[in-house]
Amino acid sequence: MKRRDFLKSAGLLAAGTALNGQLSPARTVLGNMESPQDGSLNALDLPIKPLRPNVSRQVSVIVIGAGNRGKAYSKYAELFPSALKVTGVSDILAHRCKYLSDKHGVASDMRFGHYREVFESGKKLADAVVIATPDDLHYEPCMKALELGYDVLLEKPVAQTEKECKAILAQAKKYGRIVAVCHVLRYAPYFIAMREVIRSGAIGELVSIQHMEPIQYAHMAHSYVRGNWRSSKQTTPIILAKSCHDLDMMRWIIGKPCKTIVADGSLHLFKAENAPEGAPLKCTDGCPHEATCPYSAIDIYTRKKAHLGVFDLNGNRDPEVIMQRLKDPAYSSYARCVYHCDNDQPDHYVADMVFEGGTTVAFSMEAFAPAGGRRTRVMGTTAYIEGDGSKFTITDFRTREKRVWNKKITDIPEYKDAGHGGGDLALMRDFVEAVASQDASKLSSTIDVSIESHVMGFAAERSRKSGRKEKV
Numbered sequence: 001m002k003r004r005d006f007l008k009s010a011g012l013l014a015a016g017t018a019l020n021g022q023l024s025p026a027r028t029v030l031g032n033m034e035s036p037q038d039g040s041l042n043a044l045d046l047p048i049k050p051l052r053p054n055v056s057r058q059v060s061v062i063v064i065g066a067g068n069r070g071k072a073y074s075k076y077a078e079l080f081p082s083a084l085k086v087t088g089v090s091d092i093l094a095h096r097c098k099y100l101s102d103k104h105g106v107a108s109d110m111r112f113g114h115y116r117e118v119f120e121s122g123k124k125l126a127d128a129v130v131i132a133t134p135d136d137l138h139y140e141p142c143m144k145a146l147e148l149g150y151d152v153l154l155e156k157p158v159a160q161t162e163k164e165c166k167a168i169l170a171q172a173k174k175y176g177r178i179v180a181v182c183h184v185l186r187y188a189p190y191f192i193a194m195r196e197v198i199r200s201g202a203i204g205e206l207v208s209i210q211h212m213e214p215i216q217y218a219h220m221a222h223s224y225v226r227g228n229w230r231s232s233k234q235t236t237p238i239i240l241a242k243s244c245h246d247l248d249m250m251r252w253i254i255g256k257p258c259k260t261i262v263a264d265g266s267l268h269l270f271k272a273e274n275a276p277e278g279a280p281l282k283c284t285d286g287c288p289h290e291a292t293c294p295y296s297a298i299d300i301y302t303r304k305k306a307h308l309g310v311f312d313l314n315g316n317r318d319p320e321v322i323m324q325r326l327k328d329p330a331y332s333s334y335a336r337c338v339y340h341c342d343n344d345q346p347d348h349y350v351a352d353m354v355f356e357g358g359t360t361v362a363f364s365m366e367a368f369a370p371a372g373g374r375r376t377r378v379m380g381t382t383a384y385i386e387g388d389g390s391k392f393t394i395t396d397f398r399t400r401e402k403r404v405w406n407k408k409i410t411d412i413p414e415y416k417d418a419g420h421g422g423g424d425l426a427l428m429r430d431f432v433e434a435v436a437s438q439d440a441s442k443l444s445s446t447i448d449v450s451i452e453s454h455v456m457g458f459a460a461e462r463s464r465k466s467g468r469k470e471k472v
């Protein structure tokens, strides 16, 4: 085929076209599919897979940990009740267990406190469990659930050590169970489309990737300075706690194992020696810097109304109620001055990786950014991709022509409230399909590869601490 004919058939002569996703129904959809590997850009046109699952029976699930993530995944049962039923809930906080149980009509004998109560009878009480407890409480319930024959939707990180991660993998194999690790970005249409374009050969050979994860200054303060993931020892190092998604994404896009990794980074700002003069231990204690500090808890929560999920407000956004929560001992750790917390997670972190075949990745995780939204640049031998987390552009070297992927998933009603670019509920769709049909291949993130990207994270952290390049 002549180059001009090829470009025409690939649609490359229509410069700068933003695609609208309207395609003939005969086309395959984005998701668990093979992309057209003919060097064309047809992969750009693939429609987004609907959230409705293709199942012939209802799957029952016990949600362990009725916090933010437990609630997010349970939404799928509200959207598609004939496919998924929440039949049990476990949380040590009685009000959280009650809230989610009431929402799903859970029977009184299926409302549990500690997750150990779920397993006490030694019997399997549902098809699957969702494990959405804090990072240090993944290993034990997951091992027990597998032993009792449950399929498992397991929040990341899989576990706190490489040894425990590998033990979970071995347990899943021993009992022949399905484990879906919540690497939700793999299920987001934006990342699926980017991967399919690369796999189609439309950028030539993949040579290198620059990938940046801007955590965003207030999200850093909320989660990694004041909040649940502030301590690398109680949870996991931030390269896993926050960026295991990104390591997994790189492994998934490249499609080959990582061979070496070298990392660096540190905690620059959020420590006592940087506290401005006169800053009290809590923002609510009359801090003289409250009006100007970008990390003020009063500003982040009561004015900007960000990250309110931890306050059990059930939709109430009244600033006075939020202020009461900040003063309530059950929640007041979120009122702490960011310079007076018991945190150790780095606020900037870089990692260079080399994958089998020589593809390189330069990764950077940054607290100090005004907004989140992963930025990715992909260098191929014939074209280049640049993406901002919701839209990406492919520039062809020879023709200089650009094609854009810019589908608004928020325009699709069922995706409207799906977090992580649609990934949260798309993962649930694949999990429900996998459990209903007992076919793990419906999942994008099988346990084997998920463990591999966790091993990359542990190697990165060893490298950051030792200054050495680590083999993966």
Ligand SMILES: NC(=O)c1ccc[n+]([C@@H]2O[C@H](COP(=O)([O-])OP(=O)(O)OC[C@H]3O[C@@H](n4cnc5c(N)ncnc54)[C@H](O)[C@@H]3O)[C@@H](O)[C@H]2O)c1
Pocket (backbone or CB within 6 Å): 064, 065, 066, 067, 068, 069, 070, 090, 091, 092, 093, 096, 113, 114, 115, 116, 132, 133, 134, 135, 137, 155, 156, 157, 182, 183, 184, 228, 241, 420
């Ligand atoms: N996949 C993602 O993108 C993503 C995003 C955020 C968080 N996470 C992970 O999800 C997990 C949960 O995070 P979250 O934000 O929902 O936290 P959360 O604190 O909102 O929820 C955790 C819940 O577990 C409950 N719990 C604690 N100990 C328990 C026990 N022994 N038995 C039963 N319940 C118990 C807590 O009371 C709480 O309600 C964490 O591991 C986190 O790292 C993943």
